Amino acid sequence: MSTPAGSDVILSAQALVKHFGGGRQLLSGRAPLIRAVDGVSFDVRRGETFAIVGESGCGKSTLARLILRLIEPTAGKVEFDGADITAIGEEDMRRLRREMQMIFQDPFSSLNPRMTVGALIAEPLAVHGLASGRERAERVADILRKVGLPPEHAERYPHEFSGGQRQRIGIARALATGPRLVIGDEPVSALDVSIRAQVINLLEDLKAELGLTLILVAHDLAVIRHTSDRIAVMYLGEIVELADRDALFEAPLHPYTHSLIAAIPVPVPGARGARQLLEGDPPSPAAPPPGCRFHTRCPHAEAICKNERPALRALAPGHTVACHLAERLPPAPPAVTTVSASTAKRRRLELFAGARPEPVSATS
Amino acid sequence: RIGLQEDPDILDPHEARTFVGRIVFNALCDKLIDTNEKLEFVPRLATSWTVSDEGKTLTFKLRAGVKFHDGTPFDAAAVKANMERAKDLKTSRRKSEIASITSVEVVDPLTVAFKLSKPDAPLLAQLSDRAGMMLSPASFDKPVGPKPICSGPYTFVERVQNDRIVLERFADHWEKDKYHFDKVTFRTIPDSTVRLANLRSGQLDMLERLAASDVKSAKGDKSLKVDSVVGLGYQGISVNINNGARADTPLGKDKRVRQALSLSIDREALTQVVFEGLFEPTGQPFPSTSPYYDKSFPPPKRDVAKAKALLKEAGVEKFSFEMQVANSPVDQQVAQVIQAMASEAGIDIKLRSSEFATMLKSQTAGDFQATRVGWSGRVDPDGNLHQFVTTGGGINDTKYSNPAVDKELNASRVVYETAARKAHFDAAGKILREDLPIIYLYLPAWIWASSAKLDGFVPNPDGMIRLANVKLK
Amino acid sequence: MWSLILRRLLVAIPTIFLVMVFVFILQRMLPGDPLLVMAGEERDPAVLEELRKLYGFDRSVPVQFLYWLREIASGNFGSSLRTGAPVTELIGQTLPVTIQLAVASLIIALLIGIPTGVLAAVKKGTWLDYVANAISLSGLSIPNFWLGIILILFVSVNLRWLPASGFVSIFENPVEAFRTTIMPAFVLGSGLAATLMRHTRSAMLEVLRLDYVRTARAKGLLEPAVVLKHALRNALVPIVTLSTLLFGQLLAGAVLTEQVFTIPGFGKLIVDAVFNRDYGVVQGVVLCTAIAFILMNLIADVLYIVINPRLRTA
Amino acid sequence: MAAGGPVSTGDVLAVDDLTIRFDGHGVDLVDGASFRLGRGETLCLVGESGCGKSITALAVMGLLASPPARITRGRALFQGQDLLSMPRKQLADLRGNRLAMIFQEPMTSLNPAFRIGDQIAEAVVRHHSGSQQAARERALDVLRRVRIPAAEKRLDAYPHQLSGGMRQRVMIAMALVNRPDLLIADEPTTALDVTIQAQILALIAELQREAGMAMILVTHDLGVVAEVADRVAVMYAGRFVETGPVDAIFSDPQHPYTLGLIGSLPSLGKREGRLATIAGSVPPPQRFPAGCRFATRCPFADARCASEVPPLVETGTPGHQVACFKAPLEVHVGGLAA
Amino acid sequence: MTAASPAGVSTAGAEALAQRRNRALAKFMSNPTALFGAVLVLTFVVLAVFAHWVAPYDPNKTNFLMLRKAPSAMHWLGTDEIGRDILSRLIHGGIASLYAGVVSVFIALFVGMPIGLVAGWFGGWLDALISRATDALLAVPFLILAIAFAAALGPSLTNAMIAIGLSQVPIFVRLTRGQVLAVKTEDFVEGARAVGVPNRLILLRHITPNIFAPLVVQATLTVATAIIAEASLSFLGLGQQPPAPSWGSMLNTAKNYMDSAPWMSISPGIAIVLVVLGFNLLGDGLRDALDPREQ
């Protein structure tokens, strides 16, 4: 699953940099320069699910917005289908948005509270001149059905929906124009556990059905592991490790990746106990440490880490890492995965899963 | 402590313009001559005066031993210096008043002769006012306004704009025994209700221009005293006769329409309603106390039927015009009463209220059909009439022009005897009553309120407050 | 902080320039002629013409504006057409008066507005809240001159407790100053108190539902401490800045009250100048209020930073 | 005073039939919650957002704003005294002293206007006579205990100068400064990053062990539950649907809702196809069903479930209770589905 | 724009729609103070609109025998300085005052809002220019501004309303701009951009509806300011022309008779207080009803 046949790059980020502030600000004086994204490169292949993980503030959202050119990069470029989208005009870019769409993190704030769901979904169709009148209405109904909402909900307003339903609306809106690339910026982290699973399943189904390429931004490693093909780990504006999913989880090379995996609470009561925890907080992107940016928290840091910025290098095919010591680190302890479930439990779970198909309408 | 309705303007008699300023000057400065309550000229700094040379020379004998506040002695040279300043100062407002003076000659230290270009009967009256006030010539090199140095019974102490002017007794005044207050404070309190409240609560001893509507309650208060006298001014309606395009109305074009308007107004009722009957209804510009008042012409009575008949004759049974009104409540009240009265004769008056500056501007620019106007009045009758109705007169906003009127009024200027002048005024008055460029309505009275303890105040039709012999019991 | 102040002052320059342009244009838009007004009854066309030349009113408006700019740049604010007094002197005389009045009314407004606002917020939805709201709204909608005259009639004329009008500086005679200032300050302050009360109320309501108030309660603090220490302290931040802005407004906005109580203040100066078309004074005064306004805005910003630790280190 | 604590072996907290209603809502938002907590024990309250976890916790602390909240039934005995009926003043004396609470939002739970040292010292001064200086010492001491680096300097810091993780440590320090007997932690780590969350959870566990303090931890993360809980109470729509020792809940889940929660977790192991899901979402309180509140989403619900409230009954395991007519599932519906 | 739903389900949809629309209304209706405010305002509006039928006398009819008479059975609120019935003038005068309040605020709103939108959305030098200009206008004392506009346009009620409206424009520019800056950063605006909605439509469809509520609230509050401003302008002769009544001009005349005929000032004074109170309560109620946080 790791390298889809006919490996064909749909999107390529090349040395992307985004700095905020630094300019003269009217009120607060010289704002500190924030290096939100600092030289990030990767390729996304057609049809795969590419994940970007990292702690809060490491630049994931900024990267996502750069890819869609919702903000202008400070340096670097983004190629979509081989064409540089950072160089085209605003109107061309607007037209291109038909092809690449975004699902936002917060289903509460990302839908205009004063538009009906129908209007929200019809809007992209209208602005791209894709359908009008009766046809448009049918398309809206279609899309709503596809994301598991009854079409008559088109008349309602976002606040009348639960979080999960709203996220479906957000997905419907992103899919309305029939895009080829969809970026989800933490599309499920605002949702409850039980709802989260619904949305993840939906995304997977839609991806398969429509042949989408997905870029998922997340901080929940469990979700990532479940859904992604390849994963990039970010720390303070940089990619520190990039690998296929299984390679990353089973043989992480970067110490930060180790600790990220170790920090996940495992829903297995017996598994609690000693593990390697990171000390301290991530430094501010306004004043990133010199050398390896992780050295301030790294349990293995050596002198070289403080002075030299490690480059991303491939240690195995398709597995790159930015760590001076990658070869010398002790392997990560195996993650506890499952307990042997009692037969009764397994039986119950099967009963539960098989009892009813995927829900169509959330309201009863 | 005296409450004034407005804040005086510049305290330089040669530049000053306001009425309240004159009240202050009366305490601060002496003038050559003065007028008494019967409007006769009485000596002040000049002990006597004579007219000679066919009315072209005016000679004053001056009082001896008079000193200015700065100690400079007052003499003929000082008079000459003052008159020259009044004529020459760029910002002087007295120029037109004394335009007839060609030169001032010092005959001897206590005699001064004014040479005139032509006989000028109103000149004496001017000299009984600001034009005749004497400033210390020594103070001319500095701006006078901020600290005027005169020779009056009180000297200037301080002024806080919009608040107060404080004077203090001048110890070397030639008549110092008649002035009983060590300190006089003029306070500016524009709102008449508040002014009265201040008098009642003891912050003032006297105030000028009590609102007519407050007279009743002030009279009911035993601790207060009210004095009033019909003043020199008049109130009326001036009609745009020939000042620009807006003169083109039935009112402006046809004197019968103006007569009808005049007849439709019940002047008696007007003064009763608005002024508690304290103001006098009138049909002419001179106060009834003036020797020039034409007794053969009593205040016109209302006659709606006749007004209607006149309108019919003029072919405008129903018409409407716009009357400009100042935005003070009293003016509006008057205007609304007139409006109500006129409507009964079929005349529809639209009111346009304006603040003062706008009103003045449109008046001079001819941007009006009719205006409710008033004139504070002058001692000399000429001041109440000549410049308003003669062709090219300085304040002739109606642009009324009638050679017969011009002739009579110009003639009245070059004779000094009252009877001869009255004949001219009567003749002009007769024509004006026909033509009615200005419809005279009533004569306002000056109303003063003071503490009942205040004694010796003599109301004078000129509205001034003279402090001689005034004291607090 | 200093650089903030400096920058704000730099930004103020174009604003002030625009104010000058506006006031110049606005004034010339007004019908009426300063000289005519000055002349009053005694207007003589020849004299007026001469004066017009003397004051430069015969020149075109842009030329007059440039001329005025040059004068201002050299520190000369000109003088009053009406009284001949220098504009700086007029401002110097009236501004302290109005400042005394404004400070007094602000104090009264704060003393009334904040406690009632806090009370209304804490007792939200009870009759106390409604009463406080109704009273404050009345305070907001009763015209100042009306309240003023009623107070004068009642307190000064009937009861003879306080002088009906006048002004005494606090530095001359504090007792008299108090007696003359308290009534007008109350009249002015009543409207402000209403504004402050309403802002205090909503700020308190906003703050009272914040998490840290709950934290304070979780510590076992008693209600008065929670409200007065933890909540009010934070609710005050916007109120203090609001107060400085209100203070700026008071300088020019006290006209009617000043008129009623015959206080020779700034508002009166402005209005008289406008009515008399005393161009020089209007220009000077508006310039002065604009500067005061901008200064107050600046002070508000600075205060905001000073009392708000979140911004202090920025 | 600090040496207090229950002399008997009795429970630190015994909540019985706690029922909460809000003005304007026609239903009990918490309905008959009962649980007990021994010394040193950790109880985890789990459930979806809006199921009433926080208001249960707040009710015990006496911090529910009333109006609109009203506690219509029940008792909460803390060391033998009923917290719900005790005078406000007396409750305030306990709060922050014997009873402490940590909140979900470290960003907004500290007063931005005061230095953190003062905010901690305030809790000391409120409950102990003693000088400001002594209180400050205590504050410094407790800051060190929650492992804040350079604690002396941080005493004078304002909240905005600290990161989220630091602030949550300060909140913990503030709660622990008077060595309470019971700590209620309402989702103390939800707002934090995974790496920080792990630090904080480890810290709380350690401090709890040291002091022998009882704790109620509110969370919706089953991973966290597995890590720290001794006992678990699963809440759904205001009711406890299953309670029991942590092992029992994970190895022998009985209630369909619990099953759904566990099934919907993406496993960290090999990818196992589609996730199990619970259909639909929690209905708003106005539309809670009359019987079992989970009935609208339960694949096994029948007419009885919709009309009758299932009581909490013991399963085979001691202390393990479930409120479901169909439990155990394999017995009641197993044949049907097979 | 709205997607038509299949016929079968449209009734349910319509119901939901109606229900949602009614929610704000229902919330408003359940707020007693707001309702009281609305009733107050409505009462005065109705009285003013039907003045001809309601008022007992002709408001301009003078009666020189009934000058400044205290309230009586014949004249419930007494008579004024030239014998007109105060109650009738009060009822008729409501038109001018309410009109001045409402129309001027509309002017302020519809001039100020577009300018503020442009400044807030586009930013840059345009914003700087607009902001400096509004600052400057705010720094010019209100009275001077209003007098200048009113005097330049000529005295009449309409022009007074325009003048008051224009002088309130900067406030609305500022408020709109601030709101736009706040809403601009909302996710759904970025969402609209991500979908490819052009600027113009974002402003129209996404920004404007979401900033309207605070503007409406500010508007109801400014109505009060405007009513009082009309009184001041009337006082200067720049507002309603006599003899047509307005509360402001009534109050200004009455102030001279405060001592001898207090009823002349009490009734217009109370009328103003009540209407201002009404509008303020209405504004508060609207704010609560429109605030999604409170739903």
Ligand SMILES: Nc1ncnc2c1ncn2[C@@H]1O[C@H](COP(=O)(O)OP(=O)(O)OP(=O)(O)O)[C@@H](O)[C@H]1O
């Ligand atoms: N518009 C902006 N102006 C200034 N700084 C910004 C801006 N947007 C983001 N940043 C900063 O850039 C850094 C990266 O932000 P970003 O939102 O990309 O992080 P993230 O990884 O998405 O975090 P989270 O998990 O919290 O969403 C942060 O420090 C943030 O404060």
Ligand SMILES: Nc1ncnc2c1ncn2[C@@H]1O[C@H](COP(=O)(O)OP(=O)(O)OP(=O)(O)O)[C@@H](O)[C@H]1O
């Ligand atoms: N002040 C209030 N007024 C009305 N309803 C309230 C109020 N506070 C909470 N509720 C309601 O009470 C119910 C339970 O809320 P609670 O905060 O306890 O949920 P929770 O389980 O803590 O959820 P979360 O995981 O989101 O924190 C919710 O339906 C909520 O809407």
Ligand SMILES: [Mg+2]
């Ligand atoms: Mg993000």
Ligand SMILES: [Mg+2]
């Ligand atoms: Mg909660």
